[in-house]
Amino acid sequence: MIYHDVETAPLAELRTVQDERLRETAVHAHENVPFYRDALDAAGVAPEDVGVAALDRLPFTTKEDFREEYPDGLFAVPDAEIRRVHASSGTTGKPKIVAYTEGDLDRWRSVMARSLAAAGIEPGDTVQNAYGYGLFTGGLGFHAGIEALGATVVPTGGGDTARQLTMLEDLGSDALACTPSYCLYLAEFADERGVDPRELPVSTVTIGAEPFTDPMRAEIEGALGVTAIDVYGLSEVIGPGVSIECAHAQEGLHVWEDHFYPEVVDPETGAVLPEGEEGELVLTTLTKEALPVLRYRTGDVTSLTREPCACGRTAARMDNVTGRTDDLLVVRGVNVYVSQIEAAMVEFEAVAPHYRIDLRREGTMDTMAITVEHHAGYDGSSERLRERIAERLGASLDVAPDELTVVGPGEIERTEVGKAKRVYDHR
Numbered sequence: 001m002i003y004h005d006v007e008t009a010p011l012a013e014l015r016t017v018q019d020e021r022l023r024e025t026a027v028h029a030h031e032n033v034p035f036y037r038d039a040l041d042a043a044g045v046a047p048e049d050v051g052v053a054a055l056d057r058l059p060f061t062t063k064e065d066f067r068e069e070y071p072d073g074l075f076a077v078p079d080a081e082i083r084r085v086h087a088s089s090g091t092t093g094k095p096k097i098v099a100y101t102e103g104d105l106d107r108w109r110s111v112m113a114r115s116l117a118a119a120g121i122e123p124g125d126t127v128q129n130a131y132g133y134g135l136f137t138g139g140l141g142f143h144a145g146i147e148a149l150g151a152t153v154v155p156t157g158g159g160d161t162a163r164q165l166t167m168l169e170d171l172g173s174d175a176l177a178c179t180p181s182y183c184l185y186l187a188e189f190a191d192e193r194g195v196d197p198r199e200l201p202v203s204t205v206t207i208g209a210e211p212f213t214d215p216m217r218a219e220i221e222g223a224l225g226v227t228a229i230d231v232y233g234l235s236e237v238i239g240p241g242v243s244i245e246c247a248h249a250q251e252g253l254h255v256w257e258d259h260f261y262p263e264v265v266d267p268e269t270g271a272v273l274p275e276g277e278e279g280e281l282v283l284t285t286l287t288k289e290a291l292p293v294l295r296y297r298t299g300d301v302t303s304l305t306r307e308p309c310a311c312g313r314t315a316a317r318m319d320n321v322t323g324r325t326d327d328l329l330v331v332r333g334v335n336v337y338v339s340q341i342e343a344a345m346v347e348f349e350a351v352a353p354h355y356r357i358d359l360r361r362e363g364t365m366d367t368m369a370i371t372v373e374h375h376a377g378y379d380g381s382s383e384r385l386r387e388r389i390a391e392r393l394g395a396s397l398d399v400a401p402d403e404l405t406v407v408g409p410g411e412i413e414r415t416e417v418g419k420a421k422r423v424y425d426h427r
């Protein structure tokens with residue numbers, strides 16, 4: 001279902017809207033945020049001249065800037081106009097505090113409703129929302145969008161998996177919203193309770209908030225008998241609802257470009273990359289009042305395409321984010337991406353999609369230990385499986401793990417609330 005006409009607007013029309021909104025955003029940020037006034041002045045950019053064409057003349061905003069301006073240095077409106085704050089959980093240090101005016105909350109609701117409609121969810125459907133409620137943007141972001149679409153929200157929030165399962169079964173929810181790792185956990189939990197997860201009423205899950213590879217998605221779809229739709233967003237820009245796949249084609253995530261302008265840049269040089277090339281996603285908000293951000297370096301690795309989508313939507317699509325620029329684990333000077341390890345694991349039918357990576361330093365030497373779990377149904381030799389995985393990892397990684405352990409089902413700790421943690425860097 002197309003929720004808003006702008007989704008199928010001709011590109012030229014969209015450009016006009018973007019140009020106007022970019023200028024308004026730059027003027028607003030320059031007028032009200034000393035950080036942006038200084039940054040634009042230093043770059044010699046007059047905010048009235050800002051547009052899509054010369055956007056790369058604008059400096060970037062980084063996570064570091066959020067840290068330095070903590071908690072509210074980047075806010076662009078007086079406190080009295082702020083209706084809500086959220087915070088993103090940083091792995092280190094203080095979180096990033098983000099703010100919304102009444103208008104921001106309206107627009108967020110509406111991009112979320114649009115996203116859910118693109119995912120195939122319809123007014124009248126019931127959606128169980130298992131994203132955490134609270135400072136995290138997932139719970140309340142989805143909640144408002146589900147209601148705005150005219151669907152029924154079951155606000156279970158994160159955790160209490162027994163109750164999640166009961167609610168799903170008894171209320172007959174059509175859709176479920178949760179992280180990909182939680183989705184797998186729920187399927188496993190159901191199985192253990194003698195409930196066939198494929199018999200659950202849910203036909204769509206919207207998975208996001210953490211990276212996953214395509215084979216991991218296939219596991220989810222197979223385990224629950226659902227269509228798993230990738231939904232992306234981040235607190236600094238708004239929360240969930242920046243982009244989503246359409247159920248129609250499931251080929252890339254439609255970026256709601258009338259609100260968020262996407263670019264992909266070379267993470268090293270910052271140069272804007274052409275369509276199709278992989279790099280770091282940079283986002284500029286076009287309609288945010290409380291917290292406008294110009295050219296925000298998300299750290300998320302993806303590429304963009306403007307090829308028309310079979311669903312008729314005209315906005316740019318971004319590729320599934322399988323990693324972050326800082327997801328790179330440097331082990332003994334060699335680059336290893338978590339997604340490379342995940343992709344290798346999920347190729348094995350006997351291996352469950354749960355793993356952990358432990359990095360340590362012994363003396364001056366980095367060590368990497370990988371732990372994987374075999375499926376409950378696997379009755380072959382753990383040692384033989386271990387050898388095969390080691391061989392497979394050897395083919396794709398430039399550094400072999402120092403330790404590779406295959407453990408039994410359920411032995412790797414699951415994340416019931418929040419985002420899955422897979423990498424433990426003890427260095």
Ligand code: DLL
Pocket residue numbers: 088089131136137138207208209210211212230231232233234235236239240241298300320321322324
């Ligand atoms: O995770 C917002 C969200 C909630 C998105 C629910 C989707 C569903 P933050 O906590 O600020 O916001 O974390 C944002 O999570 O920069 C990515 O690294 C990662 N991320 C979010 N969605 C995806 C996704 C929410 N679909 C950070 N695929 C982002 C991969 C994702 N990574």
